[in-house]
Amino acid sequence: MEPTKLEQITEEPAHLALIRGHALTVMPKDLYIPPDAMEVFLEAFEGPLDLLLYLIKKQNLDILDIPIAEVTRQYMDYVDLMKGVSLELAAEYLVMAAILAEIKSRMLLPRLESAAVEEEDPRAELIRRLQEYERFKKAAEDIDHLPRLGRDTFIAGAETDDMVFDKPLPNIHLKELLLALSDVLRRTELNASHTIQMETLSIRERMTNILAALQGQDFTVLSSLFNPQEGRLGIVVTFLAMLELLKHNMIEFVQAAAFGPIHLKAVA
Numbered sequence: 001m002e003p004t005k006l007e008q009i010t011e012e013p014a015h016l017a018l019i020r021g022h023a024l025t026v027m028p029k030d031l032y033i034p035p036d037a038m039e040v041f042l043e044a045f046e047g048p049l050d051l052l053l054y055l056i057k058k059q060n061l062d063i064l065d066i067p068i069a070e071v072t073r074q075y076m077d078y079v080d081l082m083k084g085v086s087l088e089l090a091a092e093y094l095v096m097a098a099i100l101a102e103i104k105s106r107m108l109l110p111r112l113e114s115a116a117v118e119e120e121d122p123r124a125e126l127i128r129r130l131q132e133y134e135r136f137k138k139a140a141e142d143i144d145h146l147p148r149l150g151r152d153t154f155i156a157g158a159e160t161d162d163m164v165f166d167k168p169l170p171n172i173h174l175k176e177l178l179l180a181l182s183d184v185l186r187r188t189e190l191n192a193s194h195t196i197q198m199e200t201l202s203i204r205e206r207m208t209n210i211l212a213a214l215q216g217q218d219f220t221v222l223s224s225l226f227n228p229q230e231g232r233l234g235i236v237v238t239f240l241a242m243l244e245l246l247k248h249n250m251i252e253f254v255q256a257a258a259f260g261p262i263h264l265k266a267v268a
Contacts, residue, residue, distance in 0.1 A: 048092060051078060075100060
C-alpha cells in the first residue's frame with residue numbers, strides 16, 4: 001500500500017533555511033552563536049551622572065536629600081549587569097561607585113559636637129554635579145526639539161535654464177523731450193500757492209519788555225531798546241510799542257538839548 005500524500009509531507013524533514021537555493025535541514029556543527037547575540041538593553045545611559053539622575057527620578061527622590069545607601073545599592077546592581085556585557089563600559093561607572101562608597105562612609109563617621117566649624121555635607125559636591133548635569137541635559141533636549149535642516153526641514157531646489165531677454169532701447173526724439181518738459185512746467189504753475197505766516201512779533205509783548213528794561217533805570221537811550229538783528233519789522237514793532245506806552249502815560253520821552261539823544265524814562 002503506497003503512503004498517502006499527507007504521510008509523505010510529514011515524513012520529509014523541515015527545512016531550516018535556504019542557502020543559495022539549497023535546502024538546509026541539519027544545523028551546522030561549526031556554527032558559533034555569541035552568548036549575548038540576543039541580549040537587548042532597553043535603557044541606555046550616557047554616563048554615571050545620567051544613571052544616577054535616572055535612579056533618583058525613577059523613585060521620585062529629592063535631589064537635595066539623596067538616600068546614598070539605597071541609590072548606591074541600585075547603582076551597583078546596574079554596574080554588575082554591565083560587567084558581563086562590556087568591561088570597558090563599566091569601568092567609568094566603577095569610578096562613580098567608588099565616589100558613592102566614599103560618601104556613604106563619610107556619612108557613617110561620627111561627628112564631633114564640639115567642632116567650631118560645621119562640616120560640609122559629603123553629598124554637597126555630588127548634588128552640585130547632578131544639578132549642573134540636569135541643566136545641561138535639559139538644554140540639550142530643548143535644542144534637539146528645534147527644527148533641524150536635513151531632518152525636519154529640507155531645502156527645495158530646481159534647476160532652471162538661463163533665460164536671456166532682449167531689452168530694446170527706446171527711440172526718443174528731442175522734440176518729445178521738450179514737450180514732456182513743457183507739460184511738467186505747466187502743471188507746476190497750476191499747483192503754485194502763497195503761504196501767509198502770522199506775525200511772530202507782538203506789540204504787547206514788546207511793551208512788557210520795554211517796561212522791564214526801564215525798571216530801576218533813571219534814563220535809557222532810545223536807540224538801545226532797538227535790536228538791529230530783528231530787521232525792519234522788529235524796529236517798527238518796538239517803535240509802536242513805545243508809542244502805546246506813551247499813549248497810556250506809562251513812559252516819558254526826554255531830550256536835554258536840541259538835536260541831542262532822546263531818552264526814555266518810566267513814569268512813577
